[in-house]
Amino acid sequence: MRGDTVICEKDNYQGTLNRFTRLGVKMIGVPLDGNGMRMDALEAALKDCKAHGVQPKMIYTIPTVQNPTATIMPEALRLEMIRLSEQYGAPIFEDDCYSDLIWDGKRPPAIYALSKSHNVIHCGSFSKSIAPALRVGFLVAPWSIMSRMLPLKTDAGSGALEQMVLAEYCAPHFATHVPALRKTLRGKVETLMEALNEQFGTAAEFEDPKGGIFLWVKLPDNVDSMKLYQAALKEGVAINPGPEWSTDKQHAGARLRLCFASPTKAQIRDGVAILAEVCRREFGVPTRIANVEKARA
Numbered sequence: 001m002r003g004d005t006v007i008c009e010k011d012n013y014q015g016t017l018n019r020f021t022r023l024g025v026k027m028i029g030v031p032l033d034g035n036g037m038r039m040d041a042l043e044a045a046l047k048d049c050k051a052h053g054v055q056p057k058m059i060y061t062i063p064t065v066q067n068p069t070a071t072i073m074p075e076a077l078r079l080e081m082i083r084l085s086e087q088y089g090a091p092i093f094e095d096d097c098y099s100d101l102i103w104d105g106k107r108p109p110a111i112y113a114l115s116k117s118h119n120v121i122h123c124g125s126f127s128k129s130i131a132p133a134l135r136v137g138f139l140v141a142p143w144s145i146m147s148r149m150l151p152l153k154t155d156a157g158s159g160a161l162e163q164m165v166l167a168e169y170c171a172p173h174f175a176t177h178v179p180a181l182r183k184t185l186r187g188k189v190e191t192l193m194e195a196l197n198e199q200f201g202t203a204a205e206f207e208d209p210k211g212g213i214f215l216w217v218k219l220p221d222n223v224d225s226m227k228l229y230q231a232a233l234k235e236g237v238a239i240n241p242g243p244e245w246s247t248d249k250q251h252a253g254a255r256l257r258l259c260f261a262s263p264t265k266a267q268i269r270d271g272v273a274i275l276a277e278v279c280r281r282e283f284g285v286p287t288r289i290a291n292v293e294k295a296r297a
């Protein structure tokens with residue numbers, strides 16, 4: 001509801017940020033490290049809310065291949081999040097829509113599965129593993145919560161036909177389709193990382209992701225990714241500018257999210273080359289010398 005407070009990862013899925021904004025919800029963005037949402041910072045945020053008499057309505061998290069950072073929260077930190085959520089009375093919304101897309105297929109247990117206190121809502125989707133156009137996802141929640149959510153449905157729900165098609169496809173194919181998809185995606189991200197290293201040299205910083213469909217890239221501080229987005233779009237290259245993917249616009253000013261799911265490897269290489277040219281023209285980086293140095297290293 002308008003005026004409610006939600007705690008979430010600072011860098012976050014644009015769709016969620018937009019929805020919270022439209023609803024007039026106050027977002028408290030918690031910084032991340034290589035293991036996802038930082039638990040010390042989450043605890044500080046919860047303490048701060050309590051000190052100000054604010055009860056956060058939920059902790060919204062993407063613990064498995066976080067969008068956009070691609071971090072995976074280890075089991076120990078999931079347990080710590082559960083402990084904090086119970087201590088401060090803030091339920092967890094676990095958005096787990098990328099959990100099928102980890103390269104080695106091994107995922108930590110869902111927060112929902114680890115929790116014993118019935119205060120976790122788990123959300124999954126077939127958009128990433130099968131097809132976004134089907135619009136089929138799912139929620140898993142204790143009945144005490146589900147019974148309160150169901151009356152909020154404003155339509156008759158997901159189409160039955162799409163669910164029947166999905167069921168028919170998944171029974172014989174899901175187990176082989178997903179590993180093949182993961183292999184394709186891994187190949188594409190390797191091409192993307194190689195292209196970035198070749199074209200941007202040391203100017204582009206990123207972690208090798210363990211899964212997913214996107215790479216979160218940091219460029220030098222003088223790059224304004226909103227301007228880069230506009231300029232690159234004119235040349236036919238679409239990027240996600242960092243400020244649209246963060247509760248902290250300034251922190252994300254020089255960051256971009258590059259999605260590698262749809263383009264071919266050739267399109268990825270060409271796109272990165274164009275992006276580097278545009279970035280050089282607009283912001284003077286990457287310099288050509290940096291490229292040569294990195295290529296030689």
Ligand SMILES: Cc1ncc(COP(=O)(O)O)c(C=O)c1O
Pocket residue numbers: 013015062067095097124125126127132136137
């Ligand atoms: C974290 C996250 N949650 C939800 C969604 C939306 O997925 P769906 O197509 O199932 O609505 C996305 C899509 O990009 C996402 O990244």
